[in-house]
Amino acid sequence: MEGASRIAADWFDGRSARARPVEAWLDGATLHFGERSAPLAEVTWPERQRHGQRQILLPGGGVLSFADAEAFDAWAHTSGRSDSVVVRWQQSWRLAGLSLLLLVAMLAAGYRWGLPWAVNTAVDALPPAAERTIGERLLEGLDAEWLKPSKLPAASQLAWLQRWEAMLAKARANGSSAMPARFEIHFRDGGERLGPNAFALPGGDVVVTDALLELLADEPDAALTVLAHELGHVRYRHGLRLMLHAGTISVVASVIVGDFSALLAAAPAVLAGSAYSRDNERQADFYARELARAGGVDTSRMAVFFERIAKRHAVVDENPIAIAISTHPADAQRVRFFSEN
């Protein structure tokens, strides 16, 4: 292609340790390096967020190494290689150690015993790092579409995080040990559309909107209980389960062998259209009530949250993110749950 952008790389042929300096460029679906080339579909593209140098794995065992990660990212971008999350994803993930046998067994068992069984198997088989990457990609998509950076002052964000950490520290001191290995609170402006809201993504990213924290500025215990509820969804990996349930057996099976392209392609639609099951909600509520109380938080203040959110969302009832807390049914029983012993 005329004017295709070129970049310096070191080529290792996979047999000797000798690095050969080459120029690399993309031409349609072909990666050229020096005199050689490989179809893009057969190379493993580096993960974008990995720090340090970038390496493209070539078919047949060779490696193209790029010492300057920033230059590589810029080159990948101008070459149109960072546009498609799905393509990037598809070519960057190869999970080692999950055998084809498992896939075949799962397909057979899935058809035999049904999707829920297969989903649980896939959830158990999926490494946390892969789940986390799913969440990161989803958050990127949501940031591009629905979310804006938080407008809360930094001091206010810090104060919320400190309250949250204090609750967790106290809960831990009181013997509450069932916390997920990894989670992170993200502050975002969700605009009118999302309103006061919070939701958890696979892998432990919990998003809370400015409007929710403003709505509950005078009710920190309610806000902390909402966040604890979202942590419950993280703890039980509900987001991942939901996405897999909404897929097909073949999607679930492909996840087990480390191909997430189908899952990722369907993910935004799943997020928009599928709510958690009532069982999952109840599980997250139980988790939240126990954790928050162990952390010294008065969970009965949830009644105020439900009351205020009902007023607010009676007007704006269509939510682009179906797993968000504002879409959860808050019947009298649920309100009572957070007050009773």
Ligand SMILES: [Zn+2]
């Ligand atoms: Zn929920």
